[in-house]
Amino acid sequence: MIFRFDRYTLDSDTRTLRCRDTVVALTPKVFQTLLVLVENHGRVMSKAELFDQLWPHQAVEEANLTQNISILRKALEEATNGKRYIATFHGHGYRFVEPVAVDSNSYNLNEVPAEQDPSPRADVIESKSASAPYLHPAVNRKEAASIPRDRRGLSLLVSISVVLCITVAVLLCLRGQDNFRHGIVQPLETTTLVRMEGTQDQPSWSLDGKKLAFVDSSSIDGNSSIYMQEAEAVRPRQLISGTGLVSSPVWSPDGRSIAFIRTTQDTAEIFIFSLRDSVSRKLTTLFPHRYGLNYRRLDWAPDGAFLVVDDKINETDPLSLYLVHVSDGKMIRLTYPNMDIIGDVAPRFSPDGTRVAFIRVKYQFQNGVFVLPVTGGEVRQLTDQSHLLSDVDWQTNDSVIFSGRLDNEFRFWRRDVRIPNGSATLVSAVGTDLPSQFSISRRSGQIAFSAHGPDLNIWSFDLTKKSAASTVWTSIVSTPGQDLEPSLSPDGSKMAFRSDHAGHIQLWVSKRDGTGTSLVDTNGMSPSVYCWERDGRGLIFSSKLDPGLFEVSLSSPHKLRRISDQPLSHPACSVDGKSVFAINRNFVYRISIFDGSSEKITDDGGAPIVQSADGQYLYFAHGRMDSIISRLDLLSGKQTVVVNSLAQGYSESWALTSKGVVFLKMNSDGPIIELHEFATGKETAVTKFNGNLPPVGLSQFSISPDEQTLFVVRADPVSANIQSADLAAVAKH
Numbered sequence: 198m199i200f201r202f203d204r205y206t207l208d209s210d211t212r213t214l215r216c217r218d219t220v221v222a223l224t225p226k227v228f229q230t231l232l233v234l235v236e237n238h239g240r241v242m243s244k245a246e247l248f249d250q251l252w253p254h255q256a257v258e259e260a261n262l263t264q265n266i267s268i269l270r271k272a273l274e275e276a277t278n279g280k281r282y283i284a285t286f287h288g289h290g291y292r293f294v295e296p297v298a299v300d301s302n303s304y305n306l307n308e309v310p311a312e313q314d315p316s317p318r319a320d321v322i323e324s325k326s327a328s329a330p331y332l333h334p335a336v337n338r339k340e341a342a343s344i345p346r347d348r349r350g351l352s353l354l355v356s357i358s359v360v361l362c363i364t365v366a367v368l369l370c371l372r373g374q375d376n377f378r379h380g381i382v383q384p385l386e387t388t389t390l391v392r393m394e395g396t397q398d399q400p401s402w403s404l405d406g407k408k409l410a411f412v413d414s415s416s417i418d419g420n421s422s423i424y425m426q427e428a429e430a431v432r433p434r435q436l437i438s439g440t441g442l443v444s445s446p447v448w449s450p451d452g453r454s455i456a457f458i459r460t461t462q463d464t465a466e467i468f469i470f471s472l473r474d475s476v477s478r479k480l481t482t483l484f485p486h487r488y489g490l491n492y493r494r495l496d497w498a499p500d501g502a503f504l505v506v507d508d509k510i511n512e513t514d515p516l517s518l519y520l521v522h523v524s525d526g527k528m529i530r531l532t533y534p535n536m537d538i539i540g541d542v543a544p545r546f547s548p549d550g551t552r553v554a555f556i557r558v559k560y561q562f563q564n565g566v567f568v569l570p571v572t573g574g575e576v577r578q579l580t581d582q583s584h585l586l587s588d589v590d591w592q593t594n595d596s597v598i599f600s601g602r603l604d605n606e607f608r609f610w611r612r613d614v615r616i617p618n619g620s621a622t623l624v625s626a627v628g629t630d631l632p633s634q635f636s637i638s639r640r641s642g643q644i645a646f647s648a649h650g651p652d653l654n655i656w657s658f659d660l661t662k663k664s665a666a667s668t669v670w671t672s673i674v675s676t677p678g679q680d681l682e683p684s685l686s687p688d689g690s691k692m693a694f695r696s697d698h699a700g701h702i703q704l705w706v707s708k709r710d711g712t713g714t715s716l717v718d719t720n721g722m723s724p725s726v727y728c729w730e731r732d733g734r735g736l737i738f739s740s741k742l743d744p745g746l747f748e749v750s751l752s753s754p755h756k757l758r759r760i761s762d763q764p765l766s767h768p769a770c771s772v773d774g775k776s777v778f779a780i781n782r783n784f785v786y787r788i789s790i791f792d793g794s795s796e797k798i799t800d801d802g803g804a805p806i807v808q809s810a811d812g813q814y815l816y817f818a819h820g821r822m823d824s825i826i827s828r829l830d831l832l833s834g835k836q837t838v839v840v841n842s843l844a845q846g847y848s849e850s851w852a853l854t855s856k857g858v859v860f861l862k863m864n865s866d867g868p869i870i871e872l873h874e875f876a877t878g879k880e881t882a883v884t885k886f887n888g889n890l891p892p893v894g895l896s897q898f899s900i901s902p903d904e905q906t907l908f909v910v911r912a913d914p915v916s917a918n919i920q921s922a923d924l925a926a927v928a929k930h
Contacts (some may be wrong), residue, residue: 199300483528488893516540651912731774767804
């Protein structure tokens, strides 16, 4: 078997590693270590697994494995070329993170394709396994078997592809936003279908278009219910209630059953509810945590045999799509997104049941619409991933409708899936401030939708008052948009934050109490993570639109200066005011604010980064789904674990104080805020987290310079009702 990654070729038959044409010398055991990691690329290999494969039936010190990994990193020249191939997951193991391709001459039809994770869950059947593939009756078996497995071409084709990619990139830059066309749209008249107290969302039409199921979250005890609104009924009827949260109701094709998901603190399960006898039966168990994500999760195939759901195997995996047998709950994995993204959500079967459309969430504000055959195979991207999307459904077998904020509101857009590089067109000028979840009736053309989602706001907690009472929590910033990443100036008089209430993410500065807000002009750079300069006169930020680090002054006019053109992110200003720390592939660099020169600090870092007040230590979290906060001694280079119980999915939810680390932790009663004390090493509870957690990646903690106030991001509830409109009336425009 031949594996290729970056400049390297790994041949398992000749047991050689080549860097282009040069053989890289490795001892047999070090070579075997690399081979095992590459064969299992895309997932974390636990230390126990590695010991079993490298030293079976032997008692070996852990230092042997650590030494092999160290030798491999040197052999692959990670430190020299600034590239990371092997990631360390403290307390877990190692993962080979570079994309790997399998040589076409040695490809076996029973092997796992490069996009797949080769470690199936015990109750999951791999969708491309020769043993039990799912083939929809409308799909020819020979056609499914002929799906291309290897997308590498000859060197000439590669060269041509590179030229074409560059050309396309230039054209896209010139086009700007032309891949989304507003055009002239017809008015979309809306009517209210359901109006109750509280929040109603996740509507789902039955196949005949006569019944609408939806979720009601108005219960004061924190539970939710599923209701049904029939065409001739005066008011909706409650179908499903009980403990926990229910979500994602979807009708069986015959209209006699509803599948849904019930989630409690530590469990998530799919149930099927029979309308005839009002009994729910458990179908299967899912991974329990959703990390504040608000997407619909479930759909039912038109032939009635399968459901499709987003799920994950463990904490470190991205969300992926699975087919679920309605008869026995067995699961077949469909998609294999990259390990460093949030994953695939909001799946929908096409009306003929041959394809699934879904949203791939790279980061919270970078989503795209994708489609793939239900047999597995090539995943096709329909939109770019530079916008915030909330839901997708099929209008016909040839077109999908999706809800997205491509300008300053969430609107409905249409995309013809038959056109390879087609544009999305605006369906209606009707827009909402919040994400729209919706369902399209195939029979009537009616779209039922609810504008509902977390309203992210900035709150403060008084650390001087040891109480969990809501009176010590204060609302600081609450705009109509999403308000994120609070950070106080070094003197504590001002607060910076990011907000999209003006249509897209921008930097804002206010007084400490949230009043006197003013926009920071970054010349359309769309700032992501930022930090205060030590003199409080400017901010340094990174941007997903343009790699590098940028400095913007807070005096008017706002002057913008590029500090570095390296692809860096998560800047953290040093305490001496002369440099900024930032990361690239978890390599931590120190960059001079004056001339942009850089030096690598560690190849095993993470973000966010905070420097201690005396300048000796750097603190950082290791990854979005990791629970570790580490400390690096800048003098000795020694790195140690400080916290190992950070809430997984909330790597930004911590702040450094002189006494210790304040961080978010999950326990059986829900999220709490704890303090890890440096002096004793003990962890003590500070308070319960008051309110709902925000989605993963949007949960920043910040502490005031006097260490008396903690600032957090909360997802506050929003009321919503269900409305409908006639899509058929505008389908031809």
